[in-house]
Amino acid sequence: MPADRLSVHLNREELHAVEVPGSFETTGSFDVELINHGTSVHAHLHLDDALSEVASIDAANHFIDGESRRAVRVSVNGSGSVRGKLKVASAYGAQTRYVDVHVLEPEAEEEPVEVDESLSEPQPREESAPSGGGSPLAPLVENPELVVLALGVLAVAVAAIAALVIGSNLVLLGALVVLVGVLVAMYLLVAGS
Numbered sequence: 751m752p753a754d755r756l757s758v759h760l761n762r763e764e765l766h767a768v769e770v771p772g773s774f775e776t777t778g779s780f781d782v783e784l785i786n787h788g789t790s791v792h793a794h795l796h797l798d799d800a801l802s803e804v805a806s807i808d809a810a811n812h813f814i815d816g817e818s819r820r821a822v823r824v825s826v827n828g829s830g831s832v833r834g835k836l837k838v839a840s841a842y843g844a845q846t847r848y849v850d851v852h853v854l855e856p857e858a859e860e861e862p863v864e865v866d867e868s869l870s871e872p873q874p875r876e877e878s879a880p881s882g883g884g885s886p887l888a889p890l891v892e893n894p895e896l897v898v899l900a901l902g903v904l905a906v907a908v909a910a911i912a913a914l915v916i917g918s919n920l921v922l923l924g925a926l927v928v929l930v931g932v933l934v935a936m937y938l939l940v941a942g943s
Contacts, residue, residue, distance in 0.1 A: 754780045754819075756849065758838050760814065761788025767846040768793075773850040774836075776856070779805075781821040782836070786814040795822060796837040801851055803827025831855045895939045902932030 754776060755851045759769040765788060774780075784793050797805055805826045814820050824836075839846040880894050909925035 754778070756780060756782045756783060756836075756851075756915045758784050758793075760784060760786045760791050760793060760840055764797070765789070766791065766841040768838050768840045768845045768847045770838055770847045770849045773852065775854055776826070777854045779826045780824050782824060782838075783811060784820045784822065786812050786816060786818055786820075789816045790814065791840050792842060794837070794839040794842070796839075798835045798837070800832055800855070801834030801836065804830070804832050804853060813906075814927075827854055829855065895936070898935055898939055902935060906932055 756771070756774045759767075761767055762769055762871070781794060783921055793814060795810055797807060805824050805828070807822060807824055809822070812822060814818055819821060834851055834853075836849045836851050838849065878901055904930050906925070909928040913922040913925040
């Protein structure tokens, strides 16, 4: 049965000693439990290229107080079976050990799907009645002519103001083109209804 916790012992037999199991199997994310049996120590964790394809460690360098423990999460995001090495170093490389890690494909669990008999019966449909609780934009959705009319009036107003302020015949001609476009759009909407 694959485990979800890999225990690493630091400073147990001697200063900066690192003790790891020879191999470790898991089907998903797991914790590396750094157990410090002596004085405070720095530990470094590193996944090799193969493991880095499917797993990640948030932080590689960790300070572990004397006579304490720290759990470091290794998140497995990929799928498939992968073999690789986890490097564990203490005291900035004073001692380094490697653990063979095998990430196994999780076994597919077949769970029965329960279907309630009430699902085979047609459900009653509720007719939506117009009420005061509807969307304030409902009249605009039902009557797009109002939206076109409002945008048309806005466009003609902007064009007219620009023609008056600038005082150019070319701008006046542009304002007339906008007015004609709005009138054509209104005619097409009214004729299409």
